[in-house]
Amino acid sequence: MTAGPTSAAPTVTAVLRACPLAPLEARVLLAHALGWRRTELITRGGESLDPNALAAFRMLEARRVAGEPIAQIVGVREFYGLEFDVTPDVLIPRPETELLVETALAAIESIPRPRVLDLGTGSGAIAVAIASARPDARVWAVDRSGAALAVAARNAAKLLDPGRPGGPIAWMAGDWYGALDGASPASPALQFDIIVTNPPYIASGDPHLDEGDLRFEPRGALTDESDGLTAIRSIVLGSGPFLAIGASLWIEHGYDQAASVRALLMAAGFADVRSLQDLAGIERTTGGRRV
Numbered sequence: 387m388t389a390g391p392t393s394a395a396p397t398v399t400a401v402l403r404a405c406p407l408a409p410l411e412a413r414v415l416l417a418h419a420l421g422w423r424r425t426e427l428i429t430r431g432g433e434s435l436d437p438n439a440l441a442a443f444r445m446l447e448a449r450r451v452a453g454e455p456i457a458q459i460v461g462v463r464e465f466y467g468l469e470f471d472v473t474p475d476v477l478i479p480r481p482e483t484e485l486l487v488e489t490a491l492a493a494i495e496s497i498p499r500p501r502v503l504d505l506g507t508g509s510g511a512i513a514v515a516i517a518s519a520r521p522d523a524r525v526w527a528v529d530r531s532g533a534a535l536a537v538a539a540r541n542a543a544k545l546l547d548p549g550r551p552g553g554p555i556a557w558m559a560g561d562w563y564g565a566l567d568g569a570s571p572a573s574p575a576l577q578f579d580i581i582v583t584n585p586p587y588i589a590s591g592d593p594h595l596d597e598g599d600l601r602f603e604p605r606g607a608l609t610d611e612s613d614g615l616t617a618i619r620s621i622v623l624g625s626g627p628f629l630a631i632g633a634s635l636w637i638e639h640g641y642d643q644a645a646s647v648r649a650l651l652m653a654a655g656f657a658d659v660r661s662l663q664d665l666a667g668i669e670r671t672t673g674g675r676r677v
């Protein structure tokens with residue numbers, strides 16, 4: 387077959403080849419524009435795109451070329467095997483944060499009906515992943531952004547069994563532990579078996595804030611507008627009354643913050659303080675146990 391005139395409807399394969407984006411990104415966006423599964427782009431690669439489908443793809447392509455994150459363009463991102471809705475109101479779930487979920491699940495493995503608190507839940511990725519893996523867990527999740535909590539609640543509705551024994555996730559609006567004031571009249575001294583958090587930990591001057599996906603994510607989810615440790619300090623220092631004896635606190639942090647977070651936890655009297663490496667070999671999460 388010879389190449390037709392440029393006005394002829396191009397095939398799926400030809401559109402993908404001519405796309406300036408990375409091949410995987412081009413396939414994700416074209417599949418989204420067509421409403422196809424990604425494998426269909428291969429099995430149906432010889433089909434021509436009608437003008438409407440092509441125009442729809444060109445719009446998505448232009449948004450990506452302008453820098454908009456793929457997850458925001460298609461509105462979803464897979465995390466811990468679950469497909470989370472994503473909007474510009476939430477941090478896009480990151481693969482390295484699955485380490486925090488794994489670590490939390492291991493920490494509560496032998497605790498029946500564990501009480502879990504997720505601080506700064508954003509899209510709800512951590513809270514929902516834990517609630518999904520542990521249907522008996524009772525989960526509370528805090529965020530100061532009402533818009534983020536709306537996304538998180540939608541994700542829970544989409545991804546969790548409504549009849550899970552642990553009940554629905556309790557979404558709380560406010561700043562860290564402040565959100566829990568008067569949370570439950572039945573438990574004035576609400577205590578948890580584990581607290582997990584992926585707080586804003588990028589320092590305000592970090593050039594990464596002006597690069598890639600981060601430019602399009604909520605700034606308040608990324609940086610404390612200070613040295614990067616403000617949120618982590620508040621979370622560690624305020625944790626005492628909310629952790630049962632023997633309960634643990636696990637914090638995701640920046641690539642160069644592990645020693646600082648360990649020092650904060652040890653100064654606050656935590657035992658078994660240690661950092662864990664993500665798949666890239668970076669110390670990414672640090673935790674300890676209240677004694």
Ligand code: GLN
Binds near residue numbers: 477586600607609
């Ligand atoms: N891990 C994110 C990044 O470096 C930052 C998320 C956060 O501040 N919690 O892109």
